[in-house]
Amino acid sequence: MRLPFMKKYGIEEFEFSQSYLFFWDKIERSHFWLNNIAETAKKGEKLDGRVVNFLLKDPVNDGGQWDMLVNLVNKYGLMPKKCFPESYSSRRSVRMNALLRTKLREFAKELREKVTSDASDDEIQNTISKQMIVVYNIVAICLGIPPEKFTYEYYNKDKAYQVMGPLTPQEFYARHVKPLYDVDDKVCIVNDPRENNPYGHLYTLQYLGNMVGGRTTVYNNQPIEVLIKAVKDSIQGGEAVWFGCEVTKRFERKNGLEDLEAHDYRLVFNTEIQIGMPKEDRLLYGDSCMTHAMVFTAVGLDEQGNPLKFRVENSSSDKEYDKGYLLLTEPWFREFVFEVVVDKKYVSKEVLDVFKQELVELPAWDPMGTLACPLCADD
Structure with a gap:
């Protein structure tokens, strides 16, 4: 998204505001979670049951899936980083998340008691609305409140002064970003080799999302x-x-370096470690799952045009690795990459037709959902 914007407007250095989307994700995800708590209570899910236990384990975190980003961008738009920069809590969200988790669990108790006392749907939603005022206050104090409108001033590569605005984040995305990078044109493709989840089918996870009424994670x-x-x-x-x-x-x-030959455990321990089971079995036995998201930026090919290696941009400092870039080999890709997001034009009609299928719902704790639940991955 950033690269075509920089190219179009001749900007040498630019970032979209992560804090802006981070702010609204905390708000929307808390609201989504509270509604899930109310829904499970109405369904009669027990407090000590697996579903409610799963929800209570990690009410809010910093992980996420592509469709969650699409929800945020389509509803709230985007803004440049210099118009809503990082804060202490956006860089180090541990304390803020801890505050939100404990408050949300307190609210969960209140909601379940309301449902048990046969409160109406309107009463439940009124309770959630009051709870969200508290959530908003916590997030606003920690991150600051994003501006409703902004003016973006910059110098392009020719040293010419340019200005965009004043405009809202929604207007900024619609006018200046969407024509170059439309989030609705991107699709999420995964590799889940488990026999019970055959290829060519469309899946989702129970209670996986960040916005009530938003786009389903597929x-x-x-x-x-x-x-x-x-x-x-x-x-x-x-x-x-x-x-x-x-x-x-x-x-x-x-x-x-991300490479299957990066470590020789067999030489040291006389046994294979980390790749001793196929990818399918590592998922089934809890030894593998998605834990991190990055970006592919370049590919190295052999003489036949087949990928040998990929350059990867991580979110860490440019002082690490090779100016912040990793090298990832094709064999490593096969074993440890689970999900990619690409434009529709780069996949076949056969693959796109799968998106027309009825969704198969996996349980909330399925390993394919751990990218949106870092605490689940820690297990």
């Missing part, structure tokens, strides 16, 4: 070769690719 399950080709074609078409993976396995951190 997974189009495809063989790993489809993901690799889509990434290669996207990069060759000039588009970077967002992806989800299990980042820590076979990761040589000092040099920024």
Whole structure:
């Protein structure tokens, strides 16, 4: 999203405000969670049951899925980072999240008691509205309140002064970003090789989302070769690719290398570690899941045009690795990449037709949802 915007307007350095989307994600996700708590209570889910336990474990966090970003951008738009910069709590959200978690659990008790006492739906929603005032206050104090309108001033590559605005974040996205990068044109493709989740089907997870009435988080399950080709074609078409993976396995951190040969555990322990089971079994037995999202920015090909390696931009400092970039090999991609987001034009009609299918709902705790639940991945 950032790269085509910079190219169009001749800007050498630019970032969209992460804090702006972060602010509204905290608000929307808290509201979404409170409504899920009320819904599970109405369904008669027990407090000590697995579903409610799962929800209470991590009411709000910083993880997420692509469709959650789409919800936020379509509703709230975007703004430049310099118009709503980082704050202490946006960089270090641990304390803010801890405050929100404990308050949301307190609100969960109140909501379940309301449902038990046969409160009407209107009474439940009124209670949630009052609770959200408290949530908004906490988030606003920690992150600051985003401006309703802003003016973006900058110098382009020719050193000419330019200005955009005043305009709202929604207007900024619609006028200046969407024509270059429309989030609704992107699709999420996953690789889940478990036998019970066959390829060519559309999946979602119970209670996975960040906005009441928003877009459902969906997974189009495809063989790993489809993901690799889509990434290669996207990069060759000039588009970077967002992806989800299990980042820590076979990761040589000092040099920024994601490679199956990065560590030789067999030499030391005389047994295979981390890749001793196939990808499918690692998912089934809780030894693998998505833990981190990054961006593919370049691909290296062999003489036949097949991918050998990928350049990856991480969210860490540019003082790490090679100016902040990692090298990820094709064999590592096959084992530890689970999800990519690409433009519709880089996938076949057969793959796109899967999005027309009826959704298959997986349980809330399924490993394919851990990118949106870091505490789940920690287990």
